[in-house]
Amino acid sequence: MVTLKEIAAAVGVSSATVSRVLNYDTTLSISNRKRQAIIETAEKLNYATPRNRNRANVQGLTKLALVHFLRPEQELVDPYYVALRLGIESRCAALKIETVKVYHTDAKPDAGMLQSASGVIAIGRHDEDEIEWLQRHAKQLVFADHAPPDDQIDSVQADLRLAMEKLLQSLANLGYRRIAYIGWGDRRAQAFVQWMTKAGWFDDRMFRSGDNTEQGGYRLTKEIFSEKRPPDAIITFNDSMAIGAYRAIHEMGLTIPGDVGVASFNDISVAQFLNPPLTTVHLPAEEIGEGAVELLLERVGGRELAKQITLASKLVWRGSTRQPPEK
Known part of the structure; x- marks a missing residue:
């Protein structure tokens, strides 16, 4: 696990300063630039403060079932979905949440596996029958990279x-x-x-x-x-x-x-x-995964109103097309 000392060494400040910034100490006198560097470095290294690491357990999210719409071999040939899953798993690791992966097969997974988890994140597009089955057996359910046509289901995806x-x-x-x-x-x-x-x-x-x-x-x-x-x-x-x-x-x-x-x-x-x-x-594959974990945390913590989050995309221009004029 990443330590405060490692973050401090990367930014060039003391461990005490890192601790106070990450725990939102408003009395600390530090430049905005240095504060931002500490936060960005901590995020890059997937560091979670003790407060955040305990948040999942306090709210009752100790085990998460990750239900994928692809088979394992299909996921491996599409790095996008690997990155999305890693976004979920890295966020769960930082928050001390156990994860169980359930890949697509010709039969539905064991309902007991879903029922034993505090919540379920469903990756990708599932059909109506699968969505209904997931709703019936999951204690809490969030979709990542797909928004079912039901405004009572939490989801996070790119537009x-x-x-x-x-x-x-x-x-x-x-x-x-x-x-x-x-x-x-x-x-x-x-x-x-x-x-x-x-x-x-x-x-x-x-x-x-x-x-x-x-x-x-x-x-x-x-x-x-x-x-x-x-x-x-x-x-x-x-x-x-x-x-x-x-x-x-x-x-x-x-x-x-x-x-x-x-x-x-x-x-x-x-x-x-x-x-x-x-x-x-x-x-934003990894951010979609991380966002799904946060939505699940909120649901387990008592939020009742559904959230459907849409993240932005970005055009990356390279040499395979004509180039737009520089702005």
Whole structure:
């Protein structure tokens, strides 16, 4: 566990100063810059004050069941969901909360596992039957990366619809018109169809659904480029699919972004090392996980009014598309 001494050494102050800042001592005389450095360093090192470490136990959250909509092998090929889960687990570790992972299978998990936990965080999109089952067996329930159509259920997610709209508008401003989409039919896909239809540019031959893996990106990109009028830009569901799209484009002897631009979602670490580096939408995976834990803490602590939190995304421009003018 990270200590006050380690934080103090990183910032260049005393351990006593770190302790007083992290415990909100308003009598301490310290510059705002130094105070902010202490807080940011503590957060970066996943430090929790004794007050916060005890908060979970005091409120009755000692064990959390983490129910994933993916199978283990599916999660491993999508670093976004790994980061989201790690956000949950690191926050729980700091608060001394035990976690139990439950991955998707063909059968529902053991209800007793959920009932023995103080609360449940469900990751990703579950169908209506699964949501009803989770509500029936969980003492407290929060969704991460999905908001069920029920205003009594807590959730935290990124605004994928707005993110897609921002990305499309930015690509349009750069002169792209024949834009393709490959990936699952979720909120970003729905936003793509609606925005492109409103702009008068939608072509159903440029909209393909399939599994969100590198191989899926490769196959769907090949399919789209078999059309007589290929796209001038491709948006992929995630960065893993973009890697597959890169491979297909290079095999066809085309260049990125000279012949076709490529943009994606998630901003996983490998995105910046592709050739060329990938333009992508940064989604706050770890923050979604951390936020879900905080919502669960509030529920266990007695909050009755449901909260549905939406976090912001950010466009990260790199060399796989034309570049916007500098502001």
